[in-house]
Amino acid sequence: MATLKDKIIEVLYTVEDPEIPVNIYELGLVYDITIKDDNVVFVVMTLTAPACPVAGQIVMEVQQKISELEEVTDVHVDLTFEPPWTMDMMSEEAKLELDFL
Template structure:
């Protein structure tokens, strides 16, 4: 398995605390690239630019990526274009959010 694929899998462990869904399923991760030395660059966004948990989410993404086998260094770059929309979520995220709403009184 390529380093990029392992990092994508690791990033599924980073949960957006406000939404309760991982950042990959939410569509917040736009790109993961790695060079031969294992230096990884992650390009991602947040649901809103003024997200109060931005530092926490970015730090978690960097930490889980750094713990991935084959990774040497990690750089996380926050971008705001393209702007995130709910249409970027995958079906699993949509289903998880729906089930949370249905179980909330």
């Protein structure tokens, strides 16, 4: 049976960066997922670039999709640029998909 964290990760696989056709989890944009008491979820994430024109859209999509999980009572998405994102943070699968290997 999947844990709540597993379900959250599964949801994050459905959120794609519009500029790079890969999901944000495989891109390494999600730095941390914390589940507090009463299933309040905190996500710390970044973007591929601080001036990303779709920043608000991606954050809203993450918040909305996690909120739709039945067990989740609240979601907080914190955007950070420390440490800065690099292509080294991508999973092997994302690198293969983008022909970086």
